[in-house]
Amino acid sequence: xxxxxxxxxxxxxxxxxxxxxxxxxxxxxxxxxxxxxxxxxxxxxxxxxxxxxxxxxxxxxxxxxxxxxxxxxxxxxxxxxxxxxxxxxxxxxxxxxxxxxxxxxxxxxxxxxxxxxxxxxxxxxxxxxxxxxxxxxxxxxxxxxxxxxxxxxxxxxxxxxxxxxxxxxxxxxxxxxxxxxxxxxxxxxxxxxxxxxxxxxxxxxxxxxxxxxxxxxxxxxxxxxxxxxxxxxxxxxxxxxxxxxxxxxxxxxxxxxxxxxxxxxxxxxxxxxxxxxxxxxxxxxxxx
Amino acid sequence: xxxxxxxxxxxxxxxxxxxxxxxxxxxxxxxxxxxxxxxxxxxxxxxxxxxxxxxxxxxxxxxxxxxxxxxxxxxxxxxxxxxxxxxxxxxxxxxxxxxxxxxxxxxxxxxxxxxxxxxxxxxxxxxxxxxxxxxxxxxxxxxxxxxxxxxxxxxxxxxxxxxxxxxxxxxxxxxxxxxxxxxxxxxxxxxxxxxxxxxxxxxxxxxxxxxxxxxxxxxxxxxxxxxxxxxxxxxxxxxxxxxxxxxxxxxxxxxxxxxxxxxxxxxxxxxxxxxxxxxxxxxxxxxxxxxxxxxxxxxxxxxxxxxxxxxxxxxxxxxxxxxxxxxxxxxxxxxxxxxxxxxxxxxxxxxxxxxxxxxxxxxxxxx
Numbered sequence: 001x002x003x004x005x006x007x008x009x010x011x012x013x014x015x016x017x018x019x020x021x022x023x024x025x026x027x028x029x030x031x032x033x034x035x036x037x038x039x040x041x042x043x044x045x046x047x048x049x050x051x052x053x054x055x056x057x058x059x060x061x062x063x064x065x066x067x068x069x070x071x072x073x074x075x076x077x078x079x080x081x082x083x084x085x086x087x088x089x090x091x092x093x094x095x096x097x098x099x100x101x102x103x104x105x106x107x108x109x110x111x112x113x114x115x116x117x118x119x120x121x122x123x124x125x126x127x128x129x130x131x132x133x134x135x136x137x138x139x140x141x142x143x144x145x146x147x148x149x150x151x152x153x154x155x156x157x158x159x160x161x162x163x164x165x166x167x168x169x170x171x172x173x174x175x176x177x178x179x180x181x182x183x184x185x186x187x188x189x190x191x192x193x194x195x196x197x198x199x200x201x202x203x204x205x206x207x208x209x210x211x212x213x214x215x216x217x218x219x220x221x222x223x224x225x226x227x228x229x230x231x232x233x234x235x236x237x238x239x240x241x242x243x244x245x246x247x248x249x250x251x252x253x254x255x256x257x258x259x260x261x262x263x264x265x266x267x268x269x270x271x272x273x274x275x276x277x278x279x280x281x282x283x284x285x286x287x288x
Numbered sequence: 289x290x291x292x293x294x295x296x297x298x299x300x301x302x303x304x305x306x307x308x309x310x311x312x313x314x315x316x317x318x319x320x321x322x323x324x325x326x327x328x329x330x331x332x333x334x335x336x337x338x339x340x341x342x343x344x345x346x347x348x349x350x351x352x353x354x355x356x357x358x359x360x361x362x363x364x365x366x367x368x369x370x371x372x373x374x375x376x377x378x379x380x381x382x383x384x385x386x387x388x389x390x391x392x393x394x395x396x397x398x399x400x401x402x403x404x405x406x407x408x409x410x411x412x413x414x415x416x417x418x419x420x421x422x423x424x425x426x427x428x429x430x431x432x433x434x435x436x437x438x439x440x441x442x443x444x445x446x447x448x449x450x451x452x453x454x455x456x457x458x459x460x461x462x463x464x465x466x467x468x469x470x471x472x473x474x475x476x477x478x479x480x481x482x483x484x485x486x487x488x489x490x491x492x493x494x495x496x497x498x499x500x501x502x503x504x505x506x507x508x509x510x511x512x513x514x515x516x517x518x519x520x521x522x523x524x525x526x527x528x529x530x531x532x533x534x535x536x537x538x539x540x541x542x543x544x545x546x547x548x549x550x551x552x553x554x555x556x557x558x559x560x561x562x563x564x565x566x567x568x569x570x571x572x573x574x575x576x577x578x579x580x581x582x583x584x585x586x587x588x589x590x591x592x593x594x595x596x597x598x599x600x601x602x603x604x605x606x607x608x609x610x611x612x613x614x615x616x617x618x619x620x621x622x623x624x625x626x627x628x629x630x631x632x633x634x635x636x637x638x639x640x641x642x643x644x645x646x647x648x649x650x651x652x653x654x655x
Contacts, residue, residue: 006489025512058511116295118383118390121404122411132629134587136503138622140594141610145432224501231594247507247595259504266500 018062019052025059026051060253068257084261090238092265094154094226098161099219105162106169106214113170114177114203127170135163139229153236161225165218169211176210177203205284212277219269227262239265291341296387300337303350303380307331310373317368321361324374327354331377344388347381354378355417367425375421382414434616443620449605450624457602458628460517461589465524470581472525473532474574478562480533481540491537498530506592515596523592528581532574539573540566572647575640582632586625 030051034042042050052061060068072084109127113120135142139160146156180202188198230240239258246254292300311328314321331350334342358374386407392398416436422428423435430438443450480486506523513519543566551561593603602621609618 006485010489118387121407125408133626134590136587263500
């Protein structure tokens, strides 16, 4: 079935509901404003337009968020500290570094787990348990702690991202590296393949679909980790800092703009991993 | 030595040689830590396995002796060099023990239940011992990383505060938010399921939304619902809704068309088909979402408390604890959160075993 039409319909419905919801949510404050200005019996259409144009609305209208994003990215100098592009780049670099660390760590752990019985039994339960520690919640503490030993800036944030993103990679890669069937392993044995050949020519290619699926999850979580890690260090910049300062100053439009930029960034990153997946699949002869 | 794999040989040699070296370095101070001296001597003696094979329980005993001796002998200041050798040696023996244990289980010499559980427990205990020894032995400032013993002491001393935080965050914010979010996701999925058009439009958007940093809406929710638990519950609702929606929609499609045809030949109504076939068939998917959401909900509530909260709650305690440098209290809070999260997950998994007992993944004895 063609998917464009249903998706577009839902998106338009969301926009309509959003505009409609902005009217009652911003109405109390607008009534106060109008009362101060001595305006009475404002016609509904004008009142609605007023609620969509407040400075610090409870719920900003979509076009306000869009214009804030435009003003804060394209219209501003990119090195300005008020530029969302500047903050987005800070978050993006921490995300990518953490994602790289996390994927590497996840693959190494998965290889250790499938080749060593003891590490399978001892590591796997603790890797699962490690994810019940709310690292997102303690991320600010970790950042402060690492700052005390002189690790500041990009690396602490990347470590938080790493902690979050290695988990899906481990789980997916263990499953993937174990996915070759007994009949395939037997065939490799009839070829007299050694351990390395078994790994590089059978297990590793077989694990690729699992790796890419995990990486799509992992890169999205990496971004969340980077944003949350930024909450503790307001001087470092980043989208998380924009969220926090916006929250303290009641700048709702700024919060929504940072939020949408983060969402867009996550979508683009996931799409890039998806593109890499298609490329790798093509090289491996898979027909999409 | 014949019966050991190459890795096990390396570990055995490392443990024995480190113990011998430790003995050599501590000759002048043997009387200060007699237990440690005993461990060094026995560890060195274990090198005799080059001639006589040793039982695997001896390695386990050596590891325990090393850990106990180290913790008992820890000095107030920085550890002397041979203590580090003892740590290396004890770690090597513990690793060797685990390696041989799992090899024995694999060979069928030891039962899977019981001993299989022992291995992760040993790993966890070994981590705690290394943490304790390194933080105290290397004089790591408690502000950076407190040793487990002081975290445990804080845990025991501050039960009142920890309990109040637990009630505020878990009982008041997480549970209602989790229930509302999961229920709403399920109901919307059932409603959407009736319209292929809506399903086609909503599913990609739902998938997209569950990958986004929804946690970022926390400041917005605080503005809308105030500082108390309502705003945290709202964040939890938003975070748990989309995974549940996506999984339930996929689950409602799990019943095969043949099964649906059978229901039709029974003249079953839509609701009968839904209640008796499709919802039970969707069970594994729904429980998958419930499990994902159980940890997600706790994280969401704690992070949301960073954006404003009354003076109670786990997130509040963590953020103020960092500010006041009461890091052991923060770690006690983390321990509570980890235990609560694991227990929550465990309860859901148990319910899953009872409800979806028919599913292959449960029948195999693993859930």
